Each structure stands twice: as structure tokens, then as C-alpha cells.
Amino acid sequence: MDGNIVELGDVNAGALGRNLGKPYTEIPDPFGCCDSYGEHFSNLIERSARLLGIPVEMVSNTELYESGEFEDATRYVLEHREKAREVLGHYQDKVDEEYVPFNPICDECGKITETVTAVNTDEGTVEYRCTDMEAGDQTIEGCGHEGTATFREGKLPWRFEWPAQWEVLGVDHEPFGKDHAEGSWPSGSDVARNVFEIEPPVPMAYEWFTLDGEAFSSSSGHVVMVQDVLEMIEPEVLRYFFTKDPSKARDFSVEHFDHLVDDFDAFERTYYGEDDRDDSDADEKAAEIASAAYPPTIRPTLAARFDADGAPILDPEDKSVPVTDDRRAQLDELADDEFSGRVRLPYTFAAVLGMTDDPDLRESIARREGHVPDDAPEWVTEFALSRVERAREWARRTGNEFDYELKRAEMPDVDVDADTEAALDELADFVADHDDPDEIQGEIYETAKRHDIDIGDFFSVGYRLFFDDEQGPKLGPFLAKLDREFVLTRLRREG
Incomplete structure (x- = not known):
């Protein structure tokens, strides 16, 4: 079953408290959906990778220890524990002559303990006593049990386990946060070279990374x-976020997803040579980056949207599919050929379309505004309009200026006097010749002043005309994003 993050009220927090000090894979899942706490979050990682079309192979440390994969590495460290103490002493306090780099799991209480009293590398066992452990500002009480554990019934401390994983799993590239x-990293590489000799x-x-700052x-x-x-952006847009320079801090802003999507769309246009590129160094660099980064960014999406014969799939159930080596060349060809005819609706325009539930009206407006060509193949139209629900969900979750229901089907019953009617007609004439958001916003103020109408009342009339409400988003920029024919018809009270 897939792991899920749920509200704290749905979590059995007591299951965690009662099991402090045990391996994560031995702690019951407090969310109640998986076999253990560890499996719950492993499932989350695996599911997230699958949703992005990233092939991953999940490996359980617990299973590696229990199957004996770590046994040789554990034995080696314990045979060279004097050297291990010497190296560890450079990075960690309290490394005395009694320190043993192995943590048995107590067979009485199931907790991890640090107190090893004897080591038998020939037999592959240690003697231990279950004593208290310090974990942050908490003391995890040991049960006092004395017993014997094999090298499969415990684990290496993390400063030794990390290099051991490199050896056991054949790791040749290791990314990590700053x-x-x-x-x-310095301790891990030191242990690798001077303890494991690898x-x-x-x-x-x-x-x-930060989240909304x-x-x-x-x-x-x-x-x-x-x-x-x-649910708010396409998987290729999220993959694009991670193509940027990892050595620079970045903010993942849900509130400003429109900026991220606009950046991706520009990146995609650069790949296809659809931008106004010149011979500047900056544009040449952007083209070079797009040429290298766009194909791997888009491949999992293409693998989901085109079958093995290269035929488009309408509204695929999976939006990303891991790419196999035998499809890579085909998908790159599709990217350069058929997919070059894709249509991306501007994200905020898609959010405006999301203000109506009528799919036919959405398509009609998108075509009327010139975003979807009349001769577009069916898959192109479906692909373009698929952004609408995502943008609508973004508006809903952030409660932004697009989180309103636009009254398109019929004009709200708005009673206005003659002065207001004249002002609305005048504003419509201005909007017919201007599309700058700030200019339209300023003209709303100026029109109200010229006709001696209270500014607040004039804005309220605008909100009632478009939303049948007394309030709404900043009106000028919003009207600039709407399709002009609808704006003019509504301002002139024609339907």
C-alpha cells in the first residue's frame, strides 16, 4: 500500500513514543497503512519517484544486514577497530578504548544498544549489555539485558555504515546536502580510505532548498x-526545477508556481528555437543548456503520452513513465518531431479558464484567443487544456487572484445608474485598445473620477459584473488576462 502523509490527528503518535530506540523497520507504522514506520516513508519516496518517471531500486539496509550483505564489512571494521577509533576520534567526542563500532539489537526489548562487552570476529558475534542511549535531548532507557548478537543482528554506526554502503552497493557517485x-563527507571519505582502504x-x-521562503x-x-x-504543475516542470545549478540555493515557491511554469515554457521554447534569440553569450549559453537538459527532462512525459509505435495517447493514466534504454532514441526523435507541435497554455491564462467548469467553453476561449490552432491534432488540444485543471488547483490551494468563480454563462443582475453606465462604456473603449494591466488598473480609477463615482463603488460594480460578488482580485490585471471579447461584452452589459 502507498504511504500517505496525513494530519497529526490521524497518527498514532504513541506507537512512536513506545518504540524509541528500535530500528525504523521494527516500529509499527503510526499512520496504520504499512508494515512499519520505515516502510511507510520508503513507499513515499518510491511513489514520488514513480510519479516523476524516475526509475529507482529501493534497497533496505535491514534486509542487507539480515541477509549477510554487510557481514564482511562489519567483520573488517571490528577486526580493525583500533584504526576505526583513531579515525573516528577526529570527528566525534567520547571515543575511548572501550568503544566498539557496532550497535547490537537487544533480543529482549528490541532496542539498539551501544555497549559491546566482547567481540568474536571468528564466530561473527558480539556480547552486549542493553544500556541507556542518548538521542538528542532524550535518554532512551535500556532494559539491562545481557546477551549475544551476530553481525546480522545489529548495525554499524552511521559514520561507518555510509562507507560500508559504498563498498557493498558499489556506489560511484554520492550527492548530499551542504x-x-x-x-x-570528510569523515565518510576518511573512513573509506583509512579504515576500509577503498x-x-x-x-x-x-x-x-526552501519552501515558500x-x-x-x-x-x-x-x-x-x-x-x-x-496536481498543480506538470511532472516535466518539476523535473526542470532540479535541472538548475545544484550549487545555488533555490526557493520552491508554490505561491509563485506561475513563475516556475513560465520559466519552463521559455526553456522549452529555447530548445525548439521558438524564442527571439540573438548572438549574445547569454542566449548561446541558454541554448546550450536547453539542448543538453531538455531531452532527459521531457522523456518520461513522452514515454507516457506516446506508445511504442510513436502514436499519441489521449489523457494517459500515468503522466510520467520511466524510460528504458531501448526507447531513448525513439523519444528523442519524438521530441524533435511530433512533440514540437505541442501547445502550452500560459499558466495564468489556464487559471482564468479554470474559473469556469465548462470544458467546451474552455476550449472555445483558448481557440478564440489564438492559443490552440483550429487544425491542431486531438492530442495537442487535450495536452494544452490539461494545464487548466492544474492551474485551477494552484489557485484553489493558494487562494490567489484566480480563486473565484467567473460568471460566464449569464450576466449577473447588476443595477447601475446612468453615470455608471457611461463610465463602464468608456472603460470598455479603453480596454479595447489597451492590454497593459497597470494601464487598465489606472484607467479604472481615472474613469470613476471623471464621472464623479466613488472608487470603491465602481470597483464593486466591476466585481458584480464578472463574479456576482462584492470583491475579487485586483481588477485591472485580471481584466488584462481575460479574453478581450468577453471583457468588452460584459463591461457593455451585452451578455
């Missing part, structure tokens, strides 16, 4: 799930 660059993988440190924090609930993001 918080690990100053402590974890070369560490090629590192890549990446900068912090604040640090991601699972403990405070300041997170966003991939499945939620993909």
Missing part, C-alpha cells in the same frame, strides 16, 4: 508532497 559537506565515490554537494521541516509540517505538487 550540511553534510563539512562533517559527514576510494570514496565522486561527491556532489548541493545547496539548500522557509526551510523545509518535516517536524513542523512545512513540507510539500510530490503528488500534491503534480
Whole structure:
């Protein structure tokens, strides 16, 4: 079953508290949907990757220990524990002569313990006593049990486990956040070279991401799930976000998804040479980046939207599919050929279309405004309009200026006097010749003043005409985004 993030009220938090100190894979899932706490979050990662069309192979450390995959690495560290203590002492306090780099799991209470009293590398066992452990500002009480554990019934401390994973799994490239660059990576590479006597993988440190200007924090609930993001933007737009320079900090702003989508659309146009490119160094660099980054960004989307014969699939159930090596060349050809005819509705225009539930009206407006050609293939039309529901969901979740129901089907019953009628007609004449949002906003004020109408009352009339409400978004920029024929018809009270 897929793991899900749910509200705290639905979580059995006591299941966590009662099991502090146990391996994550032995803690019952407090959300109640998976076999363990560890499996719950592994499922979330796997599901998120699948939604983005990213092929991943999930590997369980617990299963690697239990199957003996870590046994040789564990034995090696314990045989060289004096060297291990020496290296670890450069990075961690309290590394004394009694320190043993192995944490058995107590067979009485199931908790991890640090107190190893004897090591038998020939037998592959350790003797231990289950003592208290410090975890942050908490003390996890041991049960006092004394027993024997095999190398499969415990784990290496993380500073040794990480390099052991490199060896066991054959890791040759290791990305990590900048918080690990100053402590974890130096210790890991030191342990690899001077304890395991192996070369560490090629590192890549990446900068912090923030979410709407604040640090991601699972403990405070300041997170966003991939499945939620993909209800608002296409998977290729999210993949594009991660193509940017990882050494620079970036903000993932849900509130400003329109900016991210606009950036992606421009990136895509650059790939197809549809922008107004010149010979400047900046434009040449942008074209070079698009040429390298666009094909892998779009492939999983194409794999979902075109079958093995290259025929388009209308409204595919999966929006991204992992790309197999044998399809890569075909998908790159599709990207350069048939998919070059795709249509991307401007995101905020799609949000405006989302103010009406009528799919036929949405399509009609998109065609009338010139976004969807009359001769567009069916898959192009469907693809273009698929952005509308995403933009509508973005408006709903952020409560922004597009989170209103536009009254298109019939004009609200708005009673206005002669002065207001004249002012509305005058404003319509202005809008007919101007499309700048700030100019239209300013003209609303000036028109009201010229006709000696209260500014607030004039705006209220506008909101009632379009939303049958007393309030709404900033009116000038909003009218500039609407299809002009509808705006003029409504301002002139013609229907």
C-alpha cells in the first residue's frame, strides 16, 4: 500500500513514543497503512519517484544486514577497530578504548544498544549489555539485558555504515546536502580510505532548498508532497526545477508556481528555437543548456503520452513513465518531431479558464484567443487544456487572484445608474485598445473620477459584473488576462 502523509490527528503518535530506540523497520507504522514506520516513508519516496518517471531500486539496509550483505564489512571494521577509533576520534567526542563500532539489537526489548562487552570476529558475534542511549535531548532507557548478537543482528554506526554502503552497493557517485559537506563527507571519505582502504565515490554537494521562503521541516509540517505538487504543475516542470545549478540555493515557491511554469515554457521554447534569440553569450549559453537538459527532462512525459509505435495517447493514466534504454532514441526523435507541435497554455491564462467548469467553453476561449490552432491534432488540444485543471488547483490551494468563480454563462443582475453606465462604456473603449494591466488598473480609477463615482463603488460594480460578488482580485490585471471579447461584452452589459 502507498504511504500517505496525513494530519497529526490521524497518527498514532504513541506507537512512536513506545518504540524509541528500535530500528525504523521494527516500529509499527503510526499512520496504520504499512508494515512499519520505515516502510511507510520508503513507499513515499518510491511513489514520488514513480510519479516523476524516475526509475529507482529501493534497497533496505535491514534486509542487507539480515541477509549477510554487510557481514564482511562489519567483520573488517571490528577486526580493525583500533584504526576505526583513531579515525573516528577526529570527528566525534567520547571515543575511548572501550568503544566498539557496532550497535547490537537487544533480543529482549528490541532496542539498539551501544555497549559491546566482547567481540568474536571468528564466530561473527558480539556480547552486549542493553544500556541507556542518548538521542538528542532524550535518554532512551535500556532494559539491562545481557546477551549475544551476530553481525546480522545489529548495525554499524552511521559514520561507518555510509562507507560500508559504498563498498557493498558499489556506489560511484554520492550527492548530499551542504550540511553534510563539512562533517559527514570528510569523515565518510576518511573512513573509506583509512579504515576500509577503498576510494570514496565522486561527491556532489548541493545547496539548500526552501519552501515558500522557509526551510523545509518535516517536524513542523512545512513540507510539500510530490503528488500534491503534480496536481498543480506538470511532472516535466518539476523535473526542470532540479535541472538548475545544484550549487545555488533555490526557493520552491508554490505561491509563485506561475513563475516556475513560465520559466519552463521559455526553456522549452529555447530548445525548439521558438524564442527571439540573438548572438549574445547569454542566449548561446541558454541554448546550450536547453539542448543538453531538455531531452532527459521531457522523456518520461513522452514515454507516457506516446506508445511504442510513436502514436499519441489521449489523457494517459500515468503522466510520467520511466524510460528504458531501448526507447531513448525513439523519444528523442519524438521530441524533435511530433512533440514540437505541442501547445502550452500560459499558466495564468489556464487559471482564468479554470474559473469556469465548462470544458467546451474552455476550449472555445483558448481557440478564440489564438492559443490552440483550429487544425491542431486531438492530442495537442487535450495536452494544452490539461494545464487548466492544474492551474485551477494552484489557485484553489493558494487562494490567489484566480480563486473565484467567473460568471460566464449569464450576466449577473447588476443595477447601475446612468453615470455608471457611461463610465463602464468608456472603460470598455479603453480596454479595447489597451492590454497593459497597470494601464487598465489606472484607467479604472481615472474613469470613476471623471464621472464623479466613488472608487470603491465602481470597483464593486466591476466585481458584480464578472463574479456576482462584492470583491475579487485586483481588477485591472485580471481584466488584462481575460479574453478581450468577453471583457468588452460584459463591461457593455451585452451578455
